[in-house]
Amino acid sequence: MQRLAGHMPSAPSLTPHLVRAWHDEVGGESEEFALTARERDVLALLVRGHPYNAIALALDIELTTVQTHIRNLYRKLGVASKAEAATLAARHRLVV
Secondary structure, eight states: OOOBTTBOOOOGGGHHHHHHHHHHHTTOOOTTTOOOHHHHHHHHHHHTTOOHHHHHHHHTOOHHHHHHHHHHHHHHHTOSSHHHHHHHHHHTTOOO
16 A cells, blocks of 8 residues: 555545544543533432432432433443442543
């Protein structure tokens, strides 16, 4: 392959894969998680140790809605506990 200005050209089909790999490398959220804004809000409060009812009050949503978000978070993150969710969130910088 011929070098262009010191860089190797790449096939257009590789671009999305290269961008995703670069994004993951610099600490961006992996697309595999695909969390909604509300799930991020819930996760941030969960990681800070807030109980479900406090999360519901803070976000002005029903307790059952919090439970649904947490169930979805656990599924998307592939975890089964608050501790696992917090560890994964920190490792992947999912919350601030």
